[in-house]
Amino acid sequence: MRNRLKVLRAERDWTQADLATAVDVSRQTINAIEKGKFDPSLPLAFKFSRLFDQTIEQIFFADDDE
Amino acid sequence: MRNRLKVLRAERDWTQADLATAVDVSRQTINAIEKGKFDPSLPLAFKFSRLFDQTIEQIFFADDDE
DNA sequence: CCTTTAAGTAAAGTGTGTTTGACATATAGT
DNA sequence: ACTATATGTCAAACACACTTTACTTAAAGG
Known part of the structure; x- marks a missing residue:
């Protein structure tokens, strides 16, 4: 599986850590x-x-x- | 998570084994x-x-x- | 340079997804 | 009663999702 997470993050200027917090998993x-x-x-x-x-x-x- | 697999099977008159075969997992x-x-x-x-x-x-x- | 921040990676541990094999129960047909 | 088919369930085993801790690399700014 591929995914667009990196792009979706970039559009919002979020770090991996930001996204991790948002969905409640580790970085x-x-x-x-x-x-x-x-x-x-x-x-x-x-x-x-x-x-x-x-x-x-x-x-x-x-x-x-x- | 809930799911509609049983209904989707019933609509097609498939057994659990039929569905298992179709998606290549065990019954x-x-x-x-x-x-x-x-x-x-x-x-x-x-x-x-x-x-x-x-x-x-x-x-x-x-x-x-x- | 030095520091900071983001990203990449690795090892060890826990929990969940999935398999195989086996057995139990329910229903229906003969 | 017997048989066949569908479903439910359990245990043991293995693979994968995810955590924590920790170390590394890269980029950017002072």
Whole structure:
């Protein structure tokens, strides 16, 4: 899965730490998701969705290998 | 998280095993998700979404405790 | 240079998602 | 009664999501 978190952050001038606080996870978790090390859980994906007011499909999308 | 998997299955007259095969997980996983024992991973949620041609938000939704 | 801030990364630990195998229960058809 | 099919559930095992602590790198400003 790829995602647009970095861009959505940049549009708001938020750091990874800011976003982490907003969705109540650690900064390292945000970093790992942005870098594609793992996918968020479904509940966390919903938190991003609500925070950015975009559907999950607008934020996350399949990359090549799925 | 609650979900509409049981209804979506019923509309198509699919068993839990049928759905499991369609999204390539075990029957027990479908059962556990339907019974609310745990949430699917995000990639699995995307598979349901594509299979039923509905957004993740149309299939899954927050219940009281989140 | 030095300091600060943001981002990247790693190890070790906890908890959850998912599997396999097995067994129990319910319903329906014969 | 018996059989078949669908569903529910449990335990053990493994993989992944996420945490904390800590160290590193890069950029920017004094």
